[in-house]
Amino acid sequence: MKKTWITTSVLGMTLVAGVTAYTYEAPRHVEAKPQTESKKKVKNVIMMIPDGYSASYATNYRWYNGGDETELDRQLKGMMRTYSASSKVTDSAAAGTAMATGTKTNNGTIGMNPSGQEVESILDRADRVGKSTGLVATSAITHATPAVFASHVASRANEADIAKQYMDEMKVDVLLGGGQKYFFDKENGGVQEAGNLVKKAERAGYQYADSLESLQETDGRKVLGLFAEEGMAPELDRELTKQPSLSTMTKKAIQTLNKDKEGFFLMVEGSQIDWAGHAHDAAWAMKDSDAFHKAVKEAMRFAAKDKNTLVVVAGDHETGGMTVGGYDEYVAKPEVLKNVKATGDQMVRQFNDDLTNIAEIVKQETSFDLTAQEVKTLQTADSKKRVMLLNEMISKRAYVGWTTTVHTGVDVPLYAYGPHSDQFAGLHDNTDLPGLIANAMKLKK
Template identity: 40%
Template sequence: MNSSFKKVGKVIIAASLLISSFASVASAAEEKGSAKNVILMIPDGMGISYLTATRIFKGEELSFERYMKGLMKTYSSDTNVTDSAAAGTAMATGFKTNNGMISVTPDGKQPDSILDAARERGKSTGLIATSRITHATPAVFTAHDPSRGNEVALATDYINKVDVILGGGRDMFLNEKDGGKQPERNLVAEAQAAGYDYITNRSELNKVSSNKVLGLFAMSDLKYEIDRDEQNVPSLSEMTELAVDVLSKNEKGFFLMVEGSQIDWSGHANDPVATITDMLAFEDAVDVALDFAKKDGNTLVVIVGDHETGGINIGNTPGGYKENIDVLKKATGSANAVRDALKAQALSINIADAKLVDNNYYMPIREVTAKMNGQLTYNKEDFSADVMWNNVKFQLKLREKQVVVGSEAKAADFFIENSTAYFNLGQIAELMGTQVAYGTTKDKPQETKAYFVQVKKAVEPIVGFELNDDNVKSLTNVNWDDRFQLANEVGTVMSAHALISWGSRHHTGEELPLYAYGKGAYEFVGLIDNIDLPRIISYLMGVELFENEEQFMQKLEERRNQ
């Protein structure tokens, strides 16, 4: 036989043996109850392209990517594009439901969750989120309600059912008289009476001594990682470390769910900076879980999202076959931070009395000057007005319809009505060396405002790159009093510079990558449904949430080996 053929034959045999060896490892059924502890980590909204973008930004693979096992389907009972409530319900209870429902099936049943089953077996339990802890994903593991919006009611199902509760949403636990939203009860006081350590600040993490902790680090949601108050608010990894330390004291084991909530919110905002930095913060939290699992030897760590958000693409049409994600590395804040800086640096005035003509606002020049704390001197003889704001000075010549700045004269954009000169606010902004944007509140025209601000001066130090004229125009053409519109437009600008595009501001319906490490990790190989997730976990933990778990696992085994 030719020696080259012999070499090829040896390579084929070696490859076959390697594949056969992997298949035997992958197909080896783990013993029931072999996972003493389970840490389920949910990067809410994370799809494949989130990982790609973060990997490019970081310059190397994320630490958990090497533990890739399979894919998970995400559809809900009533749609192929799920929300977090329906997806979380499936992942927690093993039952599909309609979008918006918290661990309640379409026919009204209220199935127990994998967390409930762990508690019933004497294991400790924990929930962590960077949203309000009563938000959809954490809520499905401990509460039941036909509507995810009933967070005040959902909050009443946490104390004494979950041992470690960490995240935002203090308002959902406090009584109304204390600034909270509970009409009758003070759930914080009830938790303290039940033996929970109650903490509200990062500095208090090391003061925890109880085996129960209620940590609420903001009245509402926590902020994106890049905007986090590092002195007072713990990171997701720090919360995970505290939870593992407390829960691992139980010799019977524990179940812990950790959600990177803001990954999803950054997707809704199409904010690539927030997306990547929250992904990196989630990776840090996963590292905490993996370090514990590697030392413990009896722990399973599962990492999988509940759905994808935003339909992010690495590349866009103007960029062709390119990306420019490195441009985001100099950013110091999210799109929300840019929005807040723009409004903080702007001079705002009420323009309820303005006249809207051809999409331009016009106001009496005297009124504008007064609202901007300027000075106006009217000269009857030559039908003109001298105007001064801070260091800006110009003369409005009404007869000649000119604006004179120094020795330069240009056409003035105004009209006279009932002996009153209405001046274009856009031209006023130009004379001031600023841009003008407008804010309106639905059904409240009396609250309409004009915002005068130097857009580049406010934005560029945060985003870390230079804006072009089109960027400035797009940022001033949205409603500044809509808390989402302005931030969303900032995200669009940042994405354009990074040559990233998005397909949606909502969820999308594709399968998600699933990663697992530790006891039973290979039971997740292949394509599974989200309702399979708690069934596999229940079997591996031995908590028997479902009937006929052995038969279910056998069917999974057979499907993988057909």
């Protein structure tokens, strides 16, 4: 490592002096793969989207995890631009639509171009040639990122319509995530106007699961798993529930879809990295990044054994304007977040009515001592702002800064593993992804 750096800097000086002859050595992450490999038609694709994950998240996560290269670091290929048709700062609907269909659209729009015409997703194309397909997320399965792969609605808020589209077309064989309320009718505690979609799915041959245990019992080729009324629990709080982890869902989805001899397309979203960013909850962001890396490990383990599976990973945009270090000091300590055992939201829920146990709860869940001033700030704050104020106090101790409560427009890292992964080297636009995946699978237009 050190040797390479010295060579480069000497080279820089010689270039300034006007000497042009030098040998270029490709960094190992972007080495071209042998021709034979790039000609091979990829059977399966696993596309993984850590929602909101940028280079700052990757750096903080690496330190949080001890400082060594992470599972994703080893597969870094390039960077991806994220802007939408309506803004340099995209939302998840437009970003997902670009990554799923290759079309830039306006923020808020799902699976349509800016003029409202429906556009085909890479999942649709894989389905058309007879492959099995799956969507896995820790949000409601009807949330923006999974939705762009298999539905078309003018507004991402129409989650009941998205659920209805899934169950009208039945093209997605494995759906795992939250969002029970969008599938059940009013009589059964949901909001669905079109009747009970879970019953409809079961009649069509889906096995339904609503807990880790019932998911493990499924053995068919079509599974509808809905594990929460809305979004699933953050990984930090998951032990309070009966929900499966993202890696368990990923493993189950792969096992189920791999029964198809034609191959499969699977999208897996780490949905809540983004939610943590919006809430400025650095510990939640790190723990859900960790859960995502565990899911990546499942995908890579399968791909390494299968040898005919391409894994592509990229965040859809950055969330929160996260920094590594900050607060006017040359310090970063994301590793202290390992001591945090609950989300800010979960801690505030444990505060008593007269707010006298704040210091005690925070100490118990984070091992941090709040100052008397911080306790007072939390006691006197508007109850709606309490969670974010607490999250920012904890972030500060880890030197994780935040610059916005929405998204930012920075480029995000692009990772790929398996045959054709070399195609992902360099700076790509988010709209390039489905085309590159289609090339790898040799899908016709």
